[in-house]
Amino acid sequence: MSDQWIYIKDLKDHIGEHVEIKGWLFNKRSSGKIHFLQIRDGTGFVQGIVEKSVSNETFELADELRIESSLSVKGKVRKDERSPYGYEIDVDGIEIYQIPLEDYPISKKEHGIDFLMNNRHLWLRSQRQFHILHVRNEVIWAVREFYRNNGFILIDTPILTGAIGESAGELFNIEYFDLGKAYLTQTGQLYLEAAAMAFGKVYNLGPTFRAEKSKTRRHLTEFWMNEAEVAYYTSNDNMHLQEELVSYVVGRVLERAGDHLKALERDTKPLEKVQTPFPRISYDEGVRLLQKKGFDIKWGDDIGGDEETAISEEFDRPVMVYNYPRNIKAFYMQPDPQRPEVVLCDDMLAPEGYGEIIGASERINDPDLLIERIKEFNLPAESYDWYIDLRKYGSVPHSGFGMGIERLVAWICKLEHIREAIPFARTIYRIHP
Numbered sequence: 550m551s552d553q554w555i556y557i558k559d560l561k562d563h564i565g566e567h568v569e570i571k572g573w574l575f576n577k578r579s580s581g582k583i584h585f586l587q588i589r590d591g592t593g594f595v596q597g598i599v600e601k602s603v604s605n606e607t608f609e610l611a612d613e614l615r616i617e618s619s620l621s622v623k624g625k626v627r628k629d630e631r632s633p634y635g636y637e638i639d640v641d642g643i644e645i646y647q648i649p650l651e652d653y654p655i656s657k658k659e660h661g662i663d664f665l666m667n668n669r670h671l672w673l674r675s676q677r678q679f680h681i682l683h684v685r686n687e688v689i690w691a692v693r694e695f696y697r698n699n700g701f702i703l704i705d706t707p708i709l710t711g712a713i714g715e716s717a718g719e720l721f722n723i724e725y726f727d728l729g730k731a732y733l734t735q736t737g738q739l740y741l742e743a744a745a746m747a748f749g750k751v752y753n754l755g756p757t758f759r760a761e762k763s764k765t766r767r768h769l770t771e772f773w774m775n776e777a778e779v780a781y782y783t784s785n786d787n788m789h790l791q792e793e794l795v796s797y798v799v800g801r802v803l804e805r806a807g808d809h810l811k812a813l814e815r816d817t818k819p820l821e822k823v824q825t826p827f828p829r830i831s832y833d834e835g836v837r838l839l840q841k842k843g844f845d846i847k848w849g850d851d852i853g854g855d856e857e858t859a860i861s862e863e864f865d866r867p868v869m870v871y872n873y874p875r876n877i878k879a880f881y882m883q884p885d886p887q888r889p890e891v892v893l894c895d896d897m898l899a900p901e902g903y904g905e906i907i908g909a910s911e912r913i914n915d916p917d918l919l920i921e922r923i924k925e926f927n928l929p930a931e932s933y934d935w936y937i938d939l940r941k942y943g944s945v946p947h948s949g950f951g952m953g954i955e956r957l958v959a960w961i962c963k964l965e966h967i968r969e970a971i972p973f974a975r976t977i978y979r980i981h982p
């Protein structure tokens with residue numbers, strides 16, 4: 550009987566059996582008559598023991614192996630309490646697919662970040678990246694599951710657009726045949742608003758683009774955003790939805806990716822506190838808090854990255870800062886009827902200094918006011934004809950938000966920089982590989 554090819558994650562179900570593992574050699578130690586082969590297969594890591602006394606031929610094959618050789622090993626599975634992987638394989642057969650043509654460039658020694666990013670296509674194979682991207686995978690599944698459980702319909706919004714969604718200064722322009730300029734989308738929001746009038750509760754999840762010159766730990770030029778939009782929701786309903794979503798996602802990730810977080814040495818106690826209700830403070834209170842903390846800020850100023858960090862450090866779970874001055878927010882936000890100088894919006898700031906993970910608001914539903922704002926922001930009114938239509942035919946109060954997937958993953962994994970939270974990061978200085 551030929552050996553059964555299994556994945557490392559399933560070793561626990563095969564103790565005592567003779568199996569085959571197909572993978573890559575990520576490390577090797579040798580001591581005279583034994584080779585210790587550290588093997589990964591994309592689902593996990595395991596150590597294979599090759600003893601000369603068991604098979605001389607296999608031992609000699611193991612001798613030849615270089616780091617990142619692709620191979621299949623056959624042997625008996627053993628549970629091993631002392632092994633960091635929990636299991637070992639007593640190897641009695643090796644088949645080599647390829648021995649690397651050159652020395653593998655990524656070694657155990659410290660590498661600079663530029664070197665690692667230049668070798669991102671290989672860096673993805675390392676254990677830390679394995680764990681981070683597994684967390685990302687669980688985050689995205691949990692996001693989709695949340696919407697499915699709560700009666701939302703998935704609406705895939707376009708990536709090529711003719712209307713500016715968020716802010717004119719940060720657009721990637723492209724030539725679009727005879728129609729002139731088109732843009733890479735900054736947000737699917739405007740399209741989700743159209744869909745909310747057709748389906749009530751809708752969401753999307755896809756790539757968005759910002760030609761932002763920001764060179765910070767929190768900015769990418771291409772990032773993934775999840776947006777939701779709900780007809781008849783007020784800003785208050787919107788904040789409730791956001792806290793339900795974020796607590797759900799964190800809860801599921803703790804449940805399903807706990808081992809990955811542990812491997813990343815992420816202290817999960819702060820994540821366990823991410824339970825509803827989340828604290829809410831007004832922008833006014835935010836400014837007072839920042840002034841008390843020594844920031845040179847006055848009412849009307851935007852709350853930047855350092856200020857967000859300072860606010861979020863005051864809370865043990867995400868905090869929603871609501872109702873910002875209208876002058877520092879996007880054109881589509883609904884003014885507060887009691888205080889027209891502020892808009893009904895919120896930013897959710899993640900704890901532990903992570904800052905904004907969600908941007909949200911109620912949307913203007915009056916056609917005249919919307920047209921006024923489009924003009925005020927010097928946006929080309931003709932591109933927004935369809936968006937204004939939504940206010941002509943059965944306009945209703947409605948609200949929504951956008952959540953940055955990489956910001957969320959960076960916080961959940963407690964990463965220094967957002968670039969590790971996406972498989973191939975795009976920043977102002979990087980388009981390769």
Ligand code: 4AD
Nearest residue numbers: 736738768769772776906907908949950951953956
């Ligand atoms: O706050 P933003 O700009 O909001 C919007 O685009 C709204 N139209 C969303 C909506 O209401 N449907 O972006 C939303 C989120 C931010 O809170 C942040 O998490 C993330 O997207 N984000 C970025 N992530 C990485 N790199 C960047 N350059 C980002 N810009 C925004």
Ligand code: MG
Nearest residue numbers: 896905907908
């Ligand atoms: Mg924002």
